Amino acid sequence: MTPEPRSGRPRASSREVLSEAACELFLEQGYDATSVSDITRRAGVSRSSFFNYFSAKSDVLWSGYDEQADAAIERLREGQPVAQCLTAIGAGLAPDALALAITNADAMGISVELDRDRAVRQFRLQRELATRFMRDGTPELAAQVRAGALSAAVLAAVWAWADRTAAGRPLAEVLDAALALA
Structure with a gap:
């Protein structure tokens, strides 16, 4: 049985997608109020994916x-x-x-x-x-x-x-x- 293709954003995300999500959130709620979890949730990736690209929010x-x-x-x-x-x-x-x-x-x-x-x-x-x-x-x-x-x-x-x-x-x-x- 062939699994149906998933819809939505692919699991592997790029720096650009994470960066875009972060900037949107920074503008919406401010830098301090935005967590790495907020960014990964917006980007549709796991927290560990974030840290594959960045060592810190900044x-x-x-x-x-x-x-x-x-x-x-x-x-x-x-x-x-x-x-x-x-x-x-x-x-x-x-x-x-x-x-x-x-x-x-x-x-x-x-x-x-x-x-x-x-x-x-x-x-x-x-x-x-x-x-x-x-x-x-x-x-x-x-x-x-x-x-x-x-x-x-x-x-x-x-x-x-x-x-x-x-x-x-x-x-x-x-x-x-x-x-x-x-």
């Missing part, structure tokens, strides 16, 4: 950026040019949950979490850049300062881009301008 918002930053860090470690590694973040990041969260931070009640998570990611990129600069012979203080400026420029560009997404200015363009200032 990671839902950052997954697109994190993928691009991880790829950039890998390229930095391989010795590719720093500017090329950083601009690739802008080329690969599309409007996603992070951009939505940035533009709706107050409505989602997520401003504090975004600031905290931004600082963590900025420091991670700074650490990798400083390591690269020192490996290439830059003195430690100069490497730290330059890395701090560049990592801050990357995140500032993401914020400026998200605030202006409707104006149609691509992130790559905003990121190039920010890196030039750093």
